[in-house]
Amino acid sequence: MSRYVFYFEEGSKDDRDKLGGKGAGLAEMSRIGLPVPPGFTITTEACIAYQAAHDFPDGLLEETFEHLAGLEQRVGKVLGDPKDPLLVSVRSGAPISMPGMMDTVLNLGLNRETAEGLGRLTGNRRFALDSFRRFIQMFGNVVLHMDMDRFEAVLDAVKADQGVTEDQRLDEHALMAVIDRYLTVVREETGADFPEDPHRQLELAIKAVFDSWNNPRAEVYRRINKIPDTLGTAVNVQMMAFGNMGETSGTGVLFTRDPNTGEPRLYGEFLTNAQGEDVVAGIRTPRPIEELAQALPSTYQEIVETCRLLEKHYGDVQDIEFTVEREHLFLLQTRSAKRTARAAVKIAVDFVAEGILTREEAIRRQDPEQVRRLLYRQIDPAARVDEIARGLPASPGAAAGRVVFDADEAEALGGAGEAVILVRPETTPDDIHGLVAAQGVLTSRGGMTSHAAIVARGMGKPAVTGCDMVRIDVAHNLFVAANRTVHAGEIITIDGATGRVIAGEVPTVEPNLFPEFETLLTWADEIRTLGVEANADTPEDAARAREFGAKGVGLCRTEHMFMGSDRLPVVQEMILADTIESRKRALDRLLPMQEADFYGILGAMDGLPVTIRLLDPPLHEFLPDVEDVSAEIRQAEAEGREDDAARLEQVRRRANALHEFNPMLGFRGVRLGVVYPEIYAMQARAIFQAEARLLKEGRDPHVEVMIPLVGVAPELARMRELVREVNEAAARVAGIALPYKIGTMIEVPRAALVAGEIAETAEFFSFGTNDLTQTTFGYSRDDAESKFLPTYLADKVLAENPFVTLDRGGVGRLIRLAVSEGRAVRPDLRVGICGEHGGDPASIQFCHESGLDYVSCSPYRVPIARLAAAQARLASS
């Protein structure tokens, strides 16, 4: 016959399945000699047997009472002994935590006699009577399934009799009356006397805890959290300890280190002559834990040593509940302490210094998503916020400013030093100067890859997009959100990490790379094998990325350079050109600007590779909106400005001709390069001229030219030829060789499927996982995230948003296939990813497993990527 009952000392933290989570924790603490109130655990197997038979399995009761006797012997108290009664708690504890779902009975063992004994023992008869009153109520509800209302009615009646309104004001006499009437209610309701026999109480309480495994709320919780019904719960029977036995008793909670800063000092509070619920109730003000050193010096010393032991044993900061009963310390609970991101990092680094953790363990411990918050200005977690809407978290960070509905006004106010938030239905290239001037942007339309989102992320500014809860009325200079009207000039705060829109200005917290964080990342760098580069479009971004530890630019998007207010008119002229000659003239004017761009970025990344992607978006993205142009034409005509009208008509015609039904799948990327080779030729020339300048200055530029959106091998072959010709011409002019590599983005499924052919020409592959996800799933991200993805995620049709965490089954399969077939053709093929997944820990894990050389992500994500890459290495080894 198997055993169903174990003393705490008999188990350990590894016995979770059998003893449940709580039981295993109590066992572990007991096993390592911590002062835990003694007790025993009835196993989950007993529960399973009980469920099957609808009754206690043979021998269970006998085994329980044998262990009770052992407990009584050990603590020198006896259940039901009026002189020095043993009281116990009876608690559920499943293998997987189901907080609050199942039942608990405290103070079991009380009856009229033991209550009086407890009163004598504590010198506090009122407390003892109140405990008995509460025990009847709890037992009545949990074990006897009585309605709480019956008890409440009694309590209210007695309070009315006494002329008081609060429970605490009831005196001993009144409490005796409550107890009498409670016991009458129990008899009336259940047809039997309240069980005064503590052994009978225990038997019934255990049964009730077993039964609570199948109460409706526990069943729903298990269904939602996919916890098997067959696990069962364990039952923990544990001696009650009393912190309210005078001034040498007490109770408290503490963190073994400061959870906000990570400083190595106890952090918590205590009350003498009190029980846990007194601390929670807030009637008396608890005292800082340091003061316990004066109040109970030897106990304080014991706590300090216990904390050191706990940290060492668990290898983590602990959050502890304790009770002191007549200078005797009892730990009621210990668990890993919640802490701020900053504290988590400092603690881990300190633990390594203290020899508690290895570097690997310190790395493994970090939650990269939590670490991420260190890198953006955040809303002060302590601040009260008045949230008025929530949109997509398009670009992290928090910012406050005056609401402005117009880019020109944003520029004017921003130029005058005013903090502004640009609020638009959506943004276009025409709004760029407004975005530059604003602290952040809020749009009601467009998704995570809308213009506003991309530009804001590129600039490292907060953005909330696709916030369709706000209705923007540009004509009246106001927006409406949840029946609140916000006018231009009012202040709002946006939180781009959560998508929150908040009325008024909210305090924010600055990010920085503090010393412990840098130490941790250095360790990560030693561990990881996956490279980390950054997506950067400007010298400033490149410099920031380098500060954050990026070893190169994995993606430099040239189109954002085309959107600067000095370039856009020239770009538009180039697009409107009727002949190749006039297009070349416009391109000639763009050439020096592009050269300056590349000179800056290559310089900032001196000695490290910079992968420059040639122009990618469809040309119509650089033209103004057709409807806006139409309005301008009408106005020009009305005002008799015929030349203007004619010029605008040309713009409108070209914009119409370039209109696309599905721009994402349209005339962009290498398709532009094939049809208008002069555009790519200009960009290549700018790159090589910048390279030549740097080389002549003794610098060390590493140029990689990336052709976007290749789907058939001849596309890349043609572009490679074009780039080679431009390079040779530039080298002839410069009089020196201008080395470079050429490769492609793999961002449509076909490219992955013919990767072997493409690798004949490509020296590197960079997986553009945003577009590859869009095309592999057939999802337009902008449309999907605002239309059906929320339902898909809520209904678990998709486990994860594939734009956040890389889809292994589809997109991942294509990536693995392309890596393997590409390397078969070209063994030294360099492969990486440069989509937003490059900064997502789960996706980084995949990249490591798939043998990629590097990930490239936004500069602010670089530290997370370094950490996640190290974790991936540790997880795989």
Place this chain on the structure above:
Amino acid sequence: MSRYVFYFEEGSKDDRDKLGGKGAGLAEMSRIGLPVPPGFTITTEACIAYQAAHDFPDGLLEETFEHLAGLEQRVGKVLGDPKDPLLVSVRSGAPISMPGMMDTVLNLGLNRETAEGLGRLTGNRRFALDSFRRFIQMFGNVVLHMDMDRFEAVLDAVKADQGVTEDQRLDEHALMAVIDRYLTVVREETGADFPEDPHRQLELAIKAVFDSWNNPRAEVYRRINKIPDTLGTAVNVQMMAFGNMGETSGTGVLFTRDPNTGEPRLYGEFLTNAQGEDVVAGIRTPRPIEELAQALPSTYQEIVETCRLLEKHYGDVQDIEFTVEREHLFLLQTRSAKRTARAAVKIAVDFVAEGILTREEAIRRQDPEQVRRLLYRQIDPAARVDEIARGLPASPGAAAGRVVFDADEAEALGGAGEAVILVRPETTPDDIHGLVAAQGVLTSRGGMTSHAAIVARGMGKPAVTGCDMVRIDVAHNLFVAANRTVHAGEIITIDGATGRVIAGEVPTVEPNLFPEFETLLTWADEIRTLGVEANADTPEDAARAREFGAKGVGLCRTEHMFMGSDRLPVVQEMILADTIESRKRALDRLLPMQEADFYGILGAMDGLPVTIRLLDPPLHEFLPDVEDVSAEIRQAEAEGREDDAARLEQVRRRANALHEFNPMLGFRGVRLGVVYPEIYAMQARAIFQAEARLLKEGRDPHVEVMIPLVGVAPELARMRELVREVNEAAARVAGIALPYKIGTMIEVPRAALVAGEIAETAEFFSFGTNDLTQTTFGYSRDDAESKFLPTYLADKVLAENPFVTLDRGGVGRLIRLAVSEGRAVRPDLRVGICGEHGGDPASIQFCHESGLDYVSCSPYRVPIARLAAAQARLASS
């Protein structure tokens, strides 16, 4: 030492590489005993050796003259013999035909003496002198590289002397003068006398033909046509035959059967006492070939027998050139005859009856693209057309009618029996009644999958779309094309097979399935293993498809049913519904209409499977254009119709909310089913109610429910559950079981990549190759075909338009992967394709090779698919 020279009799048609195409043809005819003027061929190897050494290889000249001697002996004439001179032609002939690119010398062997001899022999001195004059000119140009202008100047001068304007008017005396002055010109220009020695002439002519392999136009031709430079050309030296030796001589061309109808009779014409060039020059009117039976009965009989022999030998109808020299028949050339599609079919079937071909050979011979033309009304190939523009060939067939710019007017005029062509910038669901009433449609925007194109193909009406050469001015009721203005009411003809827009009415030819065609298709059915089904959305389409031999409906699109003018308002009401209840009310009204649709189609395909795809397009496709609604709102406001304005405002808001950036990748297909399950539930209910009615009537419906656009397995699992519930409810109401199958379209790459998971739930896969091509390449068809695909095809970046012929490397790889992994999970998984590729012969070949069960294509493509499927089987076996 290898031989360089072969008599015609020594080779055969298999010696193309060595003897060139012409040499192999002459050899073959000689070998089987046909009357070919005798001669010999100098091999391509000799040419290659000549090119390498820049001189004749050792022994070549000797070998050539030996063969010349043999030829002289055989024909009893001697080169250079004034009494009976042998004249020869010296012609190039490469292994791959390069028509007109290289040089030829005729009448070689003439000089002053032999010309006089020829004159005596033919009794026509003028002809002999003129031949000599022409020979000098041709030899001077081709062999001596002289400028033709020098000869022309002489000729003009002599004509002026004689006071005549035409060459033919020059008499013998004048010709003698021309010859004298020609010879003087040769001496002046080349510094040497014209070579009067025929052996020297031959040597020089052979060298010249060899040299012509590397003339600039031949080199360009080879580069364009990717013909290797290393092949070289052969040289054919052949006795000249003369059809102008009196009334028992003659010349002619004929087809061995009527190339228009395929009737088994000779079809051609002849002239007595004439040479080939006289027939071409058109000076004398040739006589029908039948009349040769009277003129030269025995020769005629010989021709008839020769034709029979040729057809039998080549297994094909031949196009022949012949010369009769004194009742002696010579074949100068035979080649496969060009013929109409109809004739090709009749001939093949007749050949089988005559034992010339097997059924398999007859099938193999057909060009499916040519056969396709039999199935559409075509523009009469003989008609003169006034083409004014060319757009995309969006839906084949030809139609003429009055230009109408408005759907309502089209309906009015069409209802009155007038033939009209609807001309619109693009069409929307609002134009459906106009499309129904029109003979065809022309749009200036939108591609092969635009609304107009899809609807027209569904209706089997001609459409030309994306014709951006025409500028449509709806406001002024006119369009402009190539500086021609066409007003409403004028007649145009459109040719949807070529994309031509033609002014005026052009005669057209009716299609039909004539008996020989049906016979051929029956043979194809016996051979093929690949099934052929049809895409059909209406009972009429289904019936037509069945007539054409479809064995089921592989794709029934339910959205076109939503666009009928009686349904659209209800569909819009459903879309505009604010609550699920009001949406269900609208769906309840659609239910009986959908049930009637399915009843009709299932009935028309009684006994055969009908695969019904549930709603696929994004809902905004059913709403009117936002700009149109805005205009209507303005008007309603101006007229004080406030209720109308409010209602329209609701439409506009919903249309705006449903707006998508990339509708192709948006909120459509199963995504609608997951978010609005009530829509799919209504469609499933309509299907099963129709099935129940048919079963109770003793019919035999085979229902297959197809869920579109599945990308993750849980999507299909949910829809399968939904359909199962609806089916069970319908079966309970009907009181009988309602069997069905459920499956999915594989039309995004991810579905193919996780086909194994999807096959757990799917009973069939249908590859939607249109969308699969779009997503695999990342091409939006509408945008690609109007923007960059033309350049890609012209520049050979793509060998084929992947929307026409299935891309094997990318899309095909996904299909093969999905078939193999799907069948691994479910061995009886039925797989087919239902994109437009289902009607493309090359794609059908791929489907056969990949083990698909069937292809489904538009009804008019069914016969081609049957034929192509048989050809695929024959090609693989």
